[in-house]
Amino acid sequence: DGFITEVAETLAAEGAAAEREAYSLKEWRNLPPELSAGEMEEKVRSSAAAAGLSVLSMEAVEVPEEENVFRLKLRDGTAAWAKVAGRAKVCNVCHDIFFILIVDGGGRVLNFTPIVVTKYENELISEEEAAFLRGRVTGLSIREPVVFDSEVDAISQATMSSELIFDTMRRLGKNLTELH
Numbered sequence: 001d002g003f004i005t006e007v008a009e010t011l012a013a014e015g016a017a018a019e020r021e022a023y024s025l026k027e028w029r030n031l032p033p034e035l036s037a038g039e040m041e042e043k044v045r046s047s048a049a050a051a052g053l054s055v056l057s058m059e060a061v062e063v064p065e066e067e068n069v070f071r072l073k074l075r076d077g078t079a080a081w082a083k084v085a086g087r088a089k090v091c092n093v094c095h096d097i098f099f100i101l102i103v104d105g106g107g108r109v110l111n112f113t114p115i116v117v118t119k120y121e122n123e124l125i126s127e128e129e130a131a132f133l134r135g136r137v138t139g140l141s142i143r144e145p146v147v148f149d150s151e152v153d154a155i156s157q158a159t160m161s162s163e164l165i166f167d168t169m170r171r172l173g174k175n176l177t178e179l180h
Contacts, residue, residue, distance in 0.1 A: 030067040031086030033098045033115055040068070043115060044082045047100045048072055051111035053080060066175050072102075080104050083172055084115075087164040095122050097161050099168075107143035107173060112165065119158030129155045133165060142173030 033040065041058055048055050054075040061081075063069045068084035081103045089095050098115035112134045117125045125133075136153050140146060148154075148166035155162050 031088055031096055031098070032067070033084055033086050035084075035115075040084055043113070044070055044072070044084065044100060044102075047111050047113035048080065048082065048102050050113065051102050053102070053110065058082070063175050066172065069176075078105060080110065081176060083168070085165075085168045087168060090160050090164070093120060094118075094160050097164060099165060101137075101165075101169065101172065103142060103172070103176070107141045107176065109137050109140050109142065109169065112137045117158070117161050117165075119155060119161060123157075125155055125158055125161070129158070133162065137165065137169065140169065142169050142176065144173075146170045146173065 035043065044058060045055050053072065055072050056075055057073045058070050059073075061069050061071050066083065068086075070082040070084075072080040072082055074080060083101045083103070084098070085101065086096065086098045089097075095118045097117045099117055100111070100113040100115065101109060102111040102113075104110055112130075114125060114130045114133075117130070117133075119125055119129075132155060146166055146169045148163050150159050150163070153162055153166065
């Protein structure tokens with residue numbers, strides 16, 4: 001009873017609503033990576049190159065409910081999109097993760113690049129595990145329902161990190177519909 005009373009008093013306290021609003025779902029979903037603008041650009045360009053894309057220029061774009069989204073102008077005259085994602089941990093044994101998704105103009109995922117993706121006990125996923133995830137997401141369209149199946153899509157001991165990657169693709173699909 002004491003705990004419930006304390007929670008109720010905290011929620012009723014002056015300023016509590018403003019504090020809850022400040023910690024909105026948007027803020028929870030979009031953690032900023034600890035990278036300088038130059039480091040972020042270098043990682044995006046490297047991820048695009050790994051997907052076989054030749055980037056002429058890169059510019060940040062405003063997207064509702066998203067941060068760190070970039071339009072990539074490619075040498076072949078087309079465009080692609082990059083999302084540098086940061087997702088907050090979801091439990092006390094999980095850790096914040098950061099990664100890059102490269103998507104073509106039609107919404108097809110061209111590449112996944114981990115920046116910091118961890119599994120149980122804050123162990124970084126291996127290159128083999130990153131390649132596994134890359135294989136699971138590359139080719140999927142964020143414009144179609146993105147379904148996560150923990151039996152086939154998750155890295156062992158990184159189920160929540162794996163799911164957050166798929167969840168980011170789902171959310172990105174909803175928010176990139178206006179971009180061309």
